[in-house]
Amino acid sequence: xxxxxxxxxxxxxxxxxxxxxxxxxxxxxxxxxxxxxxxxxxxxxxxxxxxxxxxxxxxxxxxxxxxxxxxxxxxxxxxxxxxxxxxxxxxxxxxxxxxxxxxxxxxxxxxxxxxxxxxxxxxxxxx
Amino acid sequence: xxxxxxxxxxxxxxxxxxxxxxxxxxxxxxxxxxxxxxxxxxxxxxxxxxxxxxxxxxxxxxxxxxxxxxxxxxxxxxxxxxxxxxxxxxxxxxxxxxxxxxxxxxxxxxxxxxxxxxxxxxxxxxxxxxxxxxxxxxxxxxxxxxxxxxxxxxxxxxxxxxxxxxxxxxxxxxxxxxxxxxxxxxxxxxxxxxxxxxxxxxxxxxxxxxxxxxxxxxxxxxxxxxxxxxxxxxxxxxxxxxxxxxxxxxxxxxxxxxxxxxxxxxxxxxxxxxxxxxxxxxxxxxxxxxxxxxxxxx
Numbered sequence: 184x185x186x187x188x189x190x191x192x193x194x195x196x197x198x199x200x201x202x203x204x205x206x207x208x209x210x211x212x213x214x215x216x217x218x219x220x221x222x223x224x225x226x227x228x229x230x231x232x233x234x235x236x237x238x239x240x241x242x243x244x245x246x247x248x249x250x251x252x253x254x255x256x257x258x259x260x261x262x263x264x265x266x267x268x269x270x271x272x273x274x275x276x277x278x279x280x281x282x283x284x285x286x287x288x289x290x291x292x293x294x295x296x297x298x299x300x301x302x303x304x305x306x307x308x309x310x
Numbered sequence: 311x312x313x314x315x316x317x318x319x320x321x322x323x324x325x326x327x328x329x330x331x332x333x334x335x336x337x338x339x340x341x342x343x344x345x346x347x348x349x350x351x352x353x354x355x356x357x358x359x360x361x362x363x364x365x366x367x368x369x370x371x372x373x374x375x376x377x378x379x380x381x382x383x384x385x386x387x388x389x390x391x392x393x394x395x396x397x398x399x400x401x402x403x404x405x406x407x408x409x410x411x412x413x414x415x416x417x418x419x420x421x422x423x424x425x426x427x428x429x430x431x432x433x434x435x436x437x438x439x440x441x442x443x444x445x446x447x448x449x450x451x452x453x454x455x456x457x458x459x460x461x462x463x464x465x466x467x468x469x470x471x472x473x474x475x476x477x478x479x480x481x482x483x484x485x486x487x488x489x490x491x492x493x494x495x496x497x498x499x500x501x502x503x504x505x506x507x508x509x510x511x512x513x514x515x516x517x518x519x520x521x522x523x524x525x526x527x528x529x530x531x532x533x534x535x536x537x538x539x540x541x542x543x544x545x546x547x548x549x550x551x552x553x554x555x556x557x558x559x560x561x562x563x564x565x566x567x568x569x570x571x572x573x574x575x576x577x578x579x580x581x582x583x584x585x586x587x588x589x590x591x592x593x594x595x596x597x598x599x600x601x602x603x604x605x606x607x608x
Contacts, residue, residue, distance in 0.1 A: 190584050192524035193504060220486050227479050229341055230486060231507040235524065 193228055197236025205245065205260050206268065212261065216246050216254040311338040313459060313491045314359055319368035321354055328354045330515045332368070336491065336508075343502050343523070344495040346512035347595050352495045353391070355512065356463050359493065360389040372459065387459035388413065390452035392445055392467050396436050402447065403432035406454075415456035415488070424450045424480065428473065441468035449477050453484050461493045466501065478505050499588040509587075513595045523587055530590045531565040534558050535580040543580045551593040554603070562593040 191199070201217075204210040217225065222233035237254060240246045245260040257263075284294050314336040321329040329351045336342055346352045357363045358370050361377030361384060370377055377383040396405050402425070410416040425432060428446050430439065439447060445468045452462055466474045482505045485492065496502045499509075503523055511519040511526075519526055530550065533540055537559050548564040562585060567575070575582050585593070 190586060192527045192584070194524055223486055224483065226504070227482055228504045229482070229507045231340075231522075232504075232524070 193226075194232050194235035194239070197222060197226065197228070197233055198239040201236065201240055202245070202264055205256055206264050208261070210256050212256050212258045214256050215252075216240075216256060218253060312336070313338045313373060315369075315371040316359075317369045317371075319358070319365050319370060321351075321358065321363070322366045327515055329358075329512075332517055334510065334517055334520045336493075338491055339489040340507050341485065341492040341494065341505055342508040342510055343499070343506040344493055344510045344512065345497075345499055345591055345595075346518075348497075350512040350595075351515045352512055353463055356389065356461050356493060356495060359459075360387055360461055362389065383459070385414070386457055387461065388452055388455045388457040389461045389463070390448050390465055391463035392441075392448070394448050394451075398435065398437065401433050401435055402430065405436070406432075406451075409451065409455065413455040413457060417454045417456060420484070421450055421454035424454070428476070442470060442473060445469050446473055446477070449481075453481055456484070456488050456490060459491050459493075463495050464497070465494070466496060466498075474501055478502065481505065499591050500586075503587045509591070511591060511594055518594050526590050526594075527585060527587050529565055530585045530593060531563050531567065531582050532585045532589060533561050533563060533575065533580050533582045535578075539578060539580050543575055543578055551596050562589060 201210070210216060216237070219230050219234040219237055222228070222236065223230040226233070237246070241248070241254070243263070245257055245263060246254050247257055248254050280294075284290075289297075312335045316332050316334055319329060319332040320327065332355065344352050344356065354363065358365055359372060359377060361372070361380055364378050372380070372383045373386060375382050377387075400408070406418055406421045406425070409421075410418060422432075425447075428443070428450070430443055430447055430450075436444065436447065445465060449462070449465045449469075452460055452465065466477060469477065478501065481492070485505075494502055494506070503509075506523050508521060509519065509523050509526060510517065533543065534555070535543070535558065540559050540561050544561065544563055547566070550562045550564060553560045567582075572582060
């Protein structure tokens with residue numbers, strides 16, 4: 184079972200989980216999304232909470248409803264999410280990275296080298 | 311549709327107040343957790359809703375009737391707690407068979423499958439069960455009865471961790487298939503929070519909070535820093551609780567911060583994060599004068 188981290192409200196964790204599935208391609212464009220009852224059962228959470236998580240994606244236009252058929256992934260959902268993640272998550276990580284580097288007195292050259300080394304390491308690693 | 315309504319309810323036991331000025335209503339098919347410290351009034355509240363106790367003042371309505379002495383409420387509700395007793399000569403199997411005469415939606419097949427899963431022998435009697443197994447049996451009765459109003463007062467007392475998790479999962483699965491109004495009390499917010507839609511917090515005999523679990527969580531922030539930092543960061547804000555964690559102070563505050571104000575906290579070196587539901591609950595039910603440390607600092 185998926186482990187939920189205790190800090191964020193559960194419905195936001197559900198929305199995050201669905202967004203990740205869209206970003207990594209587990210859920211493709213026009214593919215049917217889990218219903219609120221399926222999500223409730225999957226994560227052992229209240230169906231109303233699961234519904235709130237779905238509503239976040241619906242309001243962001245990442246999924247759409249077909250009457251009587253269910254909820255489906257929007258065509259541009261993956262693209263939208265990538266842009267949003269770059270703007271919010273990635274730029275925050277960069278800020279934190281620079282903050283830590285300043286604290287440790289790591290300057291630009293050294294930081295670039297560390298990033299390059301990590302890149303090489305990841306490329307060599309099949310996972 | 312509203313299933314339960316309480317309007318300015320007061321309850322006293324020989325002039326000692328047990329509940330004061332309780333007003334709220336609960337909609338059909340909502341799972342509500344009832345939380346509060348020992349002696350806060352949880353059981354009294356649940357028993358009045360089930361029609362086991364009269365109010366001293368004010369009005370309780372369940373299915374649009376006064377539950378006290380109501381056949382309608384009695385036929386459509388079940389109250390599960392650890393004091394349940396059954397006719398002593400009857401074996402568990404016979405009990406499970408007889409329940410269909412009391413509860414219109416009783417599912418004997420489900421009850422028997424749960425008994426097998428939880429390894430409770432059918433040919434024994436209730437009083438011979440261990441404390442944990444007795445609670446589990448009661449919980450099975452509560453689930454399989456599928457009553458439109460199902461009340462569990464601390465159903466997991468004595469159950470081990472695995473049995474607790476299984477109980478909440480079984481309850482949720484059966485609720486998804488057969489929605490009903492459920493009230494669930496526990497000291498442990500953590501174990502029940504995932505299956506809840508709403509939370510009702512009773513503190514010092516009054517309702518302290520009633521609303522969705524996520525709203526309660528989002529209504530608070532936890533901030534960490536030195537006392538001076540936190541004091542200047544929270545001027546004009548409502549501080550709900552203060553604790554010391556090592557050399558750092560940890561304060562839970564009401565979250566009326568804008569995005570700008572939160573990044574301001576960040577720049578001042580004050581770390582702010584969302585609280586867990588349990589932290590929010592603990593903050594609401596803290597004693598008015600600080601925590602346990604104050605007893606020793608006196």
